[in-house]
Amino acid sequence: xxxxxxxxxxxxxxxxxxxxxxxxxxxxxxxxxxxxxxxxxxxxxxxxxxxxxxxxxxxxxxxxxxxxxxxxxxxxxxxxxxxxxxxxxxxxxxxxxxxxxxxxxxxxxxxxxxxxxxxxxxxxxxxxxxxxxxxxxxxxxxxxxxxxxxxxxxxxxxxxxxxx
Numbered sequence: 001x002x003x004x005x006x007x008x009x010x011x012x013x014x015x016x017x018x019x020x021x022x023x024x025x026x027x028x029x030x031x032x033x034x035x036x037x038x039x040x041x042x043x044x045x046x047x048x049x050x051x052x053x054x055x056x057x058x059x060x061x062x063x064x065x066x067x068x069x070x071x072x073x074x075x076x077x078x079x080x081x082x083x084x085x086x087x088x089x090x091x092x093x094x095x096x097x098x099x100x101x102x103x104x105x106x107x108x109x110x111x112x113x114x115x116x117x118x119x120x121x122x123x124x125x126x127x128x129x130x131x132x133x134x135x136x137x138x139x140x141x142x143x144x145x146x147x148x149x150x151x152x153x154x155x156x157x158x159x160x161x162x163x164x
Contacts, residue, residue, distance in 0.1 A: 050110045051158055057103055057126075058154035062146055065135035072132040100127035107161060114163055122161050129157055 047053040072092065079089040104122040107113070113122055128134075138144045138152075 048110060050107050050162055053103075053107060053110065054157045054161070055154045058150050058157060061130055061153060062135075062150040065132050065139070065149075066146060069132040069135040069140070073136050076133070096130050097123070097127050100124075100130055104161075112163060113161055117161065125160050126157070129153060 047056060075085060075089050075092065079086040101119075101123045103126050104119055107122065108119060113119075134153075135149065139146060139149050144152075
């Protein structure tokens with residue numbers, strides 16, 4: 001079971017933790033923030049155009065995946081063997097779902113979704129698109145350049161979520 005630090009962050013053995021503002025790991029020189037949510041979302045959720053917002057979200061997704069996809073792949077694999085790691089992985093998935101809902105709500109605030117698309121379905125799709133395993137599959141395993149991944153992701157989110 002993780003412990004909580006005085007700042008409210010979860011801490012797991014091995015010096016790895018996640019909180020509402022990012023993901024961090026301890027290193028000999030101190031805490032290393034692997035992902036800072038405020039940095040990733042800078043500008044993206046402040047857009048007034050749905051398509052541009054999803055383009056920036058794809059950019060942010062790419063930058064995040066470049067930094068942590070391998071870590072999350074290891075986390076996913078280790079979750080089956082260790083209850084504490086399984087809890088950390090479940091926390092990561094829940095935070096990704098919360099972030100996806102936030103993005104979906106921001107997109108809906110700017111205009112309609114595709115016909116027959118509701119907010120819950122949009123959230124589920126964004127949650128799926130945000131999965132670091134998608135990066136691992138296309139970039140690491142299949143050799144896509146990061147730019148191709150970002151472009152594909154932006155286009156796929158736009159086509160999946162927005163009216164033509």
